[in-house]
Amino acid sequence: MTSESILLIGRGTRNAHEVLETHAERLRRRAIADAVEVATYESEPIRELRGRFERLSADDVYAVPMCTAHTHETINDIPSALSSVPGDVHYCEPLGQSPAVTEVIEERGTNLIPPSDDVSLILVGFGSSSKPYHRQTIDYHAARLREQSAYGEVLTCYLIQNPTVECVRYNTTRTRSVAVPLFLARSEATERRIPDELELVRGGIEYADPYGGHARITDAVHAEVEKQRALALDDSSPTASFEGQLTRTRRPVATDGEGVSR
Known part of the structure; x- marks a missing residue:
């Protein structure tokens, strides 16, 4: 057998x-x-x-x-x-592009700020300077969330490609924002780099946990x-x-x- x-x-x-x-x-x-x-x-x-x-x-x-x-x-x-x-x-x-992952992203954001028209949902990825896979994956989830969630807008940003994490705060048009890192586990990127580039200490952006378990x-x-x-x-x-x-x-x-x- x-x-x-x-x-x-x-x-x-x-x-x-x-x-x-x-x-x-x-x-x-x-x-x-x-x-x-x-x-x-x-x-x-x-x-x-x-x-x-x-x-x-x-x-x-x-x-x-x-x-x-x-x-x-x-x-x-x-x-x-x-x-x-x-x-x-x-x-x-x-x-990657699993509908189940979209659900986790939405839940991570909702746990911090319930979806409404005055809330921006920010999807944060690592990105790549040469390969398209991260952008394709994050764009997939962003498109689904724009269609099925009640967030006023859904934005994407990356650590090493445009649009960058450090600029996304200035691209939001809603009064409140919640950022979800599209990572499985905690890392130096999720614990330090992303919070620093989002300038979380300034307030105005809630920051969710990675997918985890x-x-x-x-x-x-x-x-x-x-x-x-x-x-x-x-x-x-x-x-x-x-x-x-x-x-x-x-x-x-x-x-x-x-x-x-x-």
């Missing part, structure tokens, strides 16, 4: 391991796989995770990058590290695993998703100090 494992992978920021374990425990209770494991890394996924991945014993491993959107690490380093997994790897999309995030992970499971069983589905291509083509190389020359 084929064994299955779910592998939650994330950067080891402030409370990341605790958050991932919260989601892992829920998934274990749902019994949707034989095992659910957590793997975190500090800065070098290939070096830090390879040994752990080599010890995985499941025939099929559903690897979920626990972040808002694809990054350099999820496109390059993590797929390279996953090449060490002995079984078949089904590489999942990040949390919210149950709807677990639902988003569950749904992604089920989607990948269905694709794996469907002979008529495309033979290579973007994530599938990554795990087939990325390997550690000699220049990483972790692989062999190609």
Whole structure:
């Protein structure tokens, strides 16, 4: 009988391991796989995770990058590290564009300021200077919230691309604002950089918590695993998703100090 494992992978920021374990425990209770494991890394996924991945014993491993959107690490380093997994790897999309995530964002804002026409909702992302994934993801949630919520306006901003976090205070047109960081766990960015650039000490902007261990995030992970499971069983589905291509083509190389020359 084929064994299955779910592998939650994330950067080891402030409370990341605790958050991932919260989601892992829920998934274990749902019994949707034989095992659910957590793997975190500090800065070098290939070096830090390879040994752990080599010890995985499941025939099929559903690897979920626990972040808002694809990054350099999820496109390059993590797929390279996953090449060490002995079984078949089904590489999942990040949390990204899940309707469940939209619900969490709205709830985080509502807990601080109930939606009304005189309130601005600010979505704060990390952003990227070269890749579109963060902007696409945050724009997706912003569009849904403009349509389904009662906020007077929904604005987006980023730490490392325009529109920037430091300027968003001056772009709001409502009398009150609430900012929600689109991050899974607490980090230096959510604890210091974003509050500083929002100038929270000046008042006028309430600041919400990251997604954390919210149950709807677990639902988003569950749904992604089920989607990948269905694709794996469907002979008529495309033979290579973007994530599938990554795990087939990325390997550690000699220049990483972790692989062999190609």
